[in-house]
Amino acid sequence: AQSVAQPEDQVNVAEGNPLTVKCTYSVSGNPYLFWYVQYPNRGLQFLLKYITGDNLVKGSYGFEAEFNKSQTSFHLKKPSALVSDSALYFCAVRDLGTNAGKSTFGDGTTLTVKP
Amino acid sequence: GAGVSQSPSNKVTEKGKDVELRCDPISGHTALYWYRQSLGQGLEFLIYFQGNSAPDKSGLPSDRFSAERTGGSVSTLTIQRTQQEDSAVYLCASSLVGTSGSTDTQYFGPGTRLTVL
Numbered sequence: 001a002q003s004v005a006q007p008e009d010q011v012n013v014a015e016g017n018p019l020t021v022k023c024t025y026s027v028s029g030n031p032y033l034f035w036y037v038q039y040p041n042r043g044l045q046f047l048l049k050y051i052t053g054d055n056l057v058k059g060s061y062g063f064e065a066e067f068n069k070s071q072t073s074f075h076l077k078k079p080s081a082l083v084s085d086s087a088l089y090f091c092a093v094r095d096l097g098t099n100a101g102k103s104t105f106g107d108g109t110t111l112t113v114k115p
Numbered sequence: 116g117a118g119v120s121q122s123p124s125n126k127v128t129e130k131g132k133d134v135e136l137r138c139d140p141i142s143g144h145t146a147l148y149w150y151r152q153s154l155g156q157g158l159e160f161l162i163y164f165q166g167n168s169a170p171d172k173s174g175l176p177s178d179r180f181s182a183e184r185t186g187g188s189v190s191t192l193t194i195q196r197t198q199q200e201d202s203a204v205y206l207c208a209s210s211l212v213g214t215s216g217s218t219d220t221q222y223f224g225p226g227t228r229l230t231v232l
Contacts, residue, residue: 034220043119043206044158044223090158092221102148102171103221107157 002027002095006106013081014114021076021109023065023091032094033074034103035065039087047089050074051096061085081113117141119224121207127230128197136192136227140209147190148221149182150206158206164190165212197231204228 003026013019025031035047048059055067065076074091088110094103120139128134140147149161160174164184175181179197184190194201208221 036221036223043225044208044221046220046222049220102160102163104160105150105158 002031002093002104004091004093004104004106006089006091006109008109009107010110010112012112012114015083016080019078019081019085019111019113021089021091021111023074023076023106024072025074025091025093026072027093027095030096031072031074032096032103033065033067034092034094035059035063035074035076036090036092036105037061037087038090038108044090047076081111083113083115086111086113119207119209119222121205121224121227123227124225125228125230127232129232130199131196133193133195134197134229136194136205136207136229138190138192138207138209138224140188140190140207141222142188143211144209144222145187145212146210146221147184148208148210149190149192150208151203152206152226153203161192161205194229197229199231202229202231 005024007022033050036044037047038044047063048057050057050067058064063078065074067074088108090108091106092103122137145166147164150158152158162182163171179195182192204226206223206226208223210221
């Protein structure tokens with residue numbers, strides 16, 4: 001079985017400050033990890049993904065995420081937040097050890113960046 | 116267009132009526148997913164199609180829900196005898212499946228907002 005947890009329903013940061021949105025996962029095999037963003041009244045947009053290789057993955061809009069196998073985490077980060085980053089963020093995991101194509105999504109974290 | 120499209124964008128129906136929601140995936144994508152998102156909530160997986168394999172229906176909440184994918188492309192999600200708790204945004208996504216069997220990034224459509232009165 002695979003699962004993903006986003007422990008924070010809400011994250012608030014001031015513009016210009018660094019931001020972190022947390023994600024932890026559980027899989028039986030190797031994980032395939034994603035971050036998606038959903039702006040108000042919009043569909044989900046892909047931000048970045050990790051399969052193998054460098055543990056620090058860089059994605060769209062200046063976001064990056066660090067894969068930490070020992071802590072089973074894949075936290076999303078950005079060095080300097082923008083008001084326009086305010087949105088709903090979803091982490092997702094897929095277990096490469098299974099043949100199923102289904103990813104499991106977290107419940108989402110609402111990021112609010114205040115000017 | 117090059118993205119996933121869904122229709123209608125909004126659907127208002129009366130309790131007890133049947134509705135059909137349509138998804139046009141990205142051309143060439145072999146995998147197609149349906150999710151439900153209630154107001155301010157996370158994604159609830161409904162059903163997954165992959166090529167000619169039997170669909171994974173494990174997320175369908177009741178037998179009132181069904182989905183088809185014709186010709187490996189367009190998919191229709193049907194909800195029979197709609198209930199007020201069916202009100203949500205229904206999202207469709209598609210992806211490529213690589214030769215290794217791994218699933219690539221999911222690309223989402225804009226969703227259909229269903230309101231059951």
